[in-house]
Structure formats: structure tokens, C-alpha cells
Amino acid sequence: MVPVTHAAQELPDRPISLVVGFVAGGAADTSARLIAERLGHNTGRSIAIINKPGAGGNIAHQFVAKGPKDGSMLLLGSVGPLTISPHLMEVSYDPFKDLVPVSGGVNFPNVLVVHNAAGVKTLKEFIALAKSEPEKVDYASSGFGAASHMAGELLNMEADVNMVHVPYKGGAQAMQDLLGERVTSYFSAPPTAMPYVEEKRLIPLATTGLKRPAYLPEIPTVAESGYPGFEALNWYAFVAPGGTPDPILDRWNEEVVKVLTDPEVVKKLTEFGMTPQPTTREEFAAFMKKESDKWGRIIKERNIKK
Numbered sequence: 001m002v003p004v005t006h007a008a009q010e011l012p013d014r015p016i017s018l019v020v021g022f023v024a025g026g027a028a029d030t031s032a033r034l035i036a037e038r039l040g041h042n043t044g045r046s047i048a049i050i051n052k053p054g055a056g057g058n059i060a061h062q063f064v065a066k067g068p069k070d071g072s073m074l075l076l077g078s079v080g081p082l083t084i085s086p087h088l089m090e091v092s093y094d095p096f097k098d099l100v101p102v103s104g105g106v107n108f109p110n111v112l113v114v115h116n117a118a119g120v121k122t123l124k125e126f127i128a129l130a131k132s133e134p135e136k137v138d139y140a141s142s143g144f145g146a147a148s149h150m151a152g153e154l155l156n157m158e159a160d161v162n163m164v165h166v167p168y169k170g171g172a173q174a175m176q177d178l179l180g181e182r183v184t185s186y187f188s189a190p191p192t193a194m195p196y197v198e199e200k201r202l203i204p205l206a207t208t209g210l211k212r213p214a215y216l217p218e219i220p221t222v223a224e225s226g227y228p229g230f231e232a233l234n235w236y237a238f239v240a241p242g243g244t245p246d247p248i249l250d251r252w253n254e255e256v257v258k259v260l261t262d263p264e265v266v267k268k269l270t271e272f273g274m275t276p277q278p279t280t281r282e283e284f285a286a287f288m289k290k291e292s293d294k295w296g297r298i299i300k301e302r303n304i305k306k
Contacts, residue, residue, distance in 0.1 A: 010071070010247050010248050010251045011043060011045060011071055011248065011251055011252070011255075012045075012070050012071050012072040014045075014072060015045070015046040015047070015048055015072070016039075016040075016043075016045050016046065016047045016048070016071075016072055016073070016074065017047075017048055017050050017067075017072065017073045017074070018032055018036050018039075018047055018048070018049050018050065018073075018074050018075075018076060019050045019052055019060050019063060019064050019067075019073065019074070019075045019076070020032045020049060020050065020051050020052070020060065020075075020076050021052060021053060021054075021056075021057030021058070021059065021060030021061060021075075021076070021077075021078060021081065022051070022053050022057060022060075022078075023051060023053045024051050026171075027108070027189055027191065027234070027236075027272070027273075027274070028057075028076055028078060028236055029049070029051060030272055031076070031105065031106050031236060031269060031272065031274055032049055032076045032236075033049055034265065034268055034269065034272075035105070035256070035259050035260070035265065036049055038259045038262060038265055039255055039256070039259055042255060042258060042259065043255055056080050056081065056085065056143050056144070056145055056146060057077075057078050057080055057081040058080075058081045058085055058091055060075060060081075061075065061077060061081040061082070061091075061093055061095070061099065062091070062092050062093050064099065064239070064240075064241055065092075065093035065094075065098035065099055065241060065242065066093075066098075066241070067241040068241065069240075069241050069242075069243040069244045069245075070244070070248070071240070071244055071245075071248035071249075071251075071252065073240065073241060074102065074238055074239070074240055074252065075099065075238070075239050075240070076105060076236050076237070076238060077095075077099065077236065077237050077238070077239040078234075078235070078236050078237075079147050079233070079234060079235050079236075079291065080143075080145050080146055080147065081095070082095045082099070082237070082239070082288055082291075082292070083095070083288060083291040083292040083294075083295055083296075084145045084146075084147075084150060084295045084299070085145050086292070087292075087295060087296040087299045087300075088144070088145050088299060088304065088305075088306055089145070089306045095288070095292075096288075096289075096292075097242055098241070098242045099239040099240070099241065099242055100239060100240050100241070100242050100243075100244060100249060100281075101237070101238075101239055101249075101281045101282075101284040101285045101288065102237075102238035102239055102240055102249055102252045102253050102256060102281060102284075103237065103238050103252075103253045103256040103257055103260070103278055103279050103280070103281065103284055104235070104237045104238075104260075104277035104278060104279035104283070104284045104287065105235065105236040105237045105238055105256075105260070105276075105277060106235065106236050106260075106269055106274040106275060106276055106277055107209075107233045107234065107235035107236075107274070107275050107277045108189065108190065108209075108213070108233065108234050108235075108273055108274045108275060109190070109207040109208040109209035109213060109221075109232075109233055109234070110147065110148055110151050110187040110188060110189060110190075110207070110208045110232065110234060111187070111188055111189075111190050111193050111194070111204050111205075111206070111207045111208070111216065111219060112126075112139075112151075112155075112185060112186075112187050112188075112204070112205045112206050112207075112208070112222070113178070113185065113186055113188055113193045113196070113197065113202040113203060113204050113205065114126065114178075114184060114185045114202065114203050114205060115178055115179065115181045115184070115201070115202060115203075116200075116201070116202075116203060117181050118184050118185070118203070120203070120205070121203055121205075122205060122225070123205045123206045123220070123222060123225040123226070124225065124226065126185070126205055127159045127161060127226075130159070130161040130162070130163055131160075131161055134161075134162055135162050135164055136164075137161075137163050137164070137184050137185070138163060138164040138165070138166050138183050138184050138185070139152045139163045139164070139165060139166065139183070139184065139185045139186060139187065140166050140167075140168055140174035140175075140177060140178055140183045140185070140186040140187075141165060141166070141167050141168065141174065141186075141187065142167075142168060142170055142171040142174055143167055143168065143169060143170065144167045144306060145306075146167075147187075147232060147233070147234040148171075148174075148186070148187035148188070149165060149167060150232055150295055150298065151187040151208050151232035152165055152187055153165070153298055153299075153302050153304060154230065154232050154298060155222065155227075155230070156302065157298065157301065157302065158222075158227045158230055159226075159227065163184075163185075166183050171188065171189060171192055172192075174186050174188070175188060175192055175193070175196075178202070179196065179201060179202070185205075187208065187232075189234065189273070190207075190213070190215070190216060190273045191272065191273045194216075194273075204216075204219045205219075206219065206220055206221055206222045206225050207219050207220075207221050207222070208221070208222055208230070208231065208232040208233065209221060209223075209231060209233055210223050210229075210230075210231045213273070213275065214270065215270065215271075215273055235277060237277070237284055237288070238252070238256050240252065249281060250281070253280065253281050256278065257278040257279075260276040260277070260278035261276070261278055
């Protein structure tokens, strides 16, 4: 019989809640369910996914910030509510005090796509179009303060253009208007855009990570297309209510990292267009601060207001 270690007793002996700030079926929910299934198997705990969509994920973050501090509640936090929204609007939680890091989760770049009538096939041509028609070329996003919004603002800064931001209440609406040629471009999640690219209904110009993802090897990055260092990733990470004891956070970190380095889980996440991002608690805290500082600076320089 294998002896029960002290660490094994640090997780609550009751059902665990994993809160997701978006509707079922999306990228966040899909990755959360895959990871939660393996977490539950490894820990012998029942892990329930709780979807709390609304306000770009802010409602879920507010909910977990006030949640139990005994390790029975985790949040799949996201780039917007953790590092962008606090610079744009009043939020009822402090992401650096009311929530504490457990581990990085997954990340993925957006892909900038245009409809065929835009008349461009490369990022260079798209930027030339934006410069020749100031404030006429626009880009859709899945919402104000979303990663797709910030990607466009960063490109505006780096390329010295002034694309007009058109926010939607979700990626589905943004994609439909792009396909209907009511908006010029969209920084889309790859799984949403690529079926239309394959059908030749959309043209991919560039991805927003520093490197080409393994599942999109033919599409150049913005960084390699003339704007070195350009990076605007979507990411999800595991956090817990502030005040959760360190030993419990350490144990959850151990378990999450174990899942995110499991070859079978890695394979499935990659098929979904996501790159696992396991980290130590300290590494994710540093990453989150770096992202917050970066987007805060851009929001200030661009004078972005709700």
C-alpha cells in the first residue's frame, strides 16, 4: 500500500469547482473540460465546470475573487480580465490581490484575416491599404478589451496606421460580418477562421505570436513581416481566490503542470489550436505582470477609453 503523503491531503476532500468566464463550446470551455477531466482522474476529485459568461469574462473573475479560500475553487482566468480590463474600466476585483496564480494554462495567437474583396494578400499590402485610406480600413474584435482588440491597437502603433476598431459581442458575430464584407478584417482565433480560409472565403495575412504555431506553418507572423517583437497572444491560466494557502496552491500547481505536460493532453490541445503553457506559480505571476504593464502602456499611449 502506497503511504498517503501530507501533500496528498492538502486538497479539499469534496467536489472542486473550475470556473470559466465564457459560454460552453468556446476555446476556454473546451480547454477547461479537457484539463479538468484529467485533473479529476489524477486527484480522485470530482471537478465541475461552472460557466459564468458575461462582461468579457469579468463576471467570472469577480465571482472567484470572492470565492472559498480552501482550494475547492479554481478559475481559468484569461488575458482580458487579468491584464487588460483593469486598465480600461472599473472592475470590482484586483487581479493581483484578490486572485493568486496557480499556473499558466494554454495560449494561442490570433490570425489576421480579410475578406476577398479587400484586395490584399499580404500584411504589407494590408498596411499599405490602411495608410492610403486613413480611418476607412477597419478591424473587428470579439469585444472591447479583448485580445483581438489589443492586437489591432498594437498593430496601429507598430505600423503607424489608424485602423478603426469595430467591437462585437463575441467572435461569432464578428466573423459573420467579416464574411458579409461589412468589416475589412478580424483578428480571429485560428479554429474559427481556418475553415473559411480553406474554403477560400477568407485570406490569412499573419498570426500574432512571436513564432508560427505548429498547426499554421504556412502563415507568417506579424513579427517576421516587418514588425520585430510583435506579440499579442490569447491565453488562459489557472488562478485561485486570494488568501488560498500556499501549500494548497503548490499542490494545485503540481497537478496542473502534470496534466499540461501529459503527451495525450498536449496532443489534444494542439489539435484544438492551443499551446500548453505550464509554469511555476512565480513564473506565471511574472508573466501576468509583464502582460499587464504592456497592455496598460498601450492603452495609455493610444488613449483607449470605454
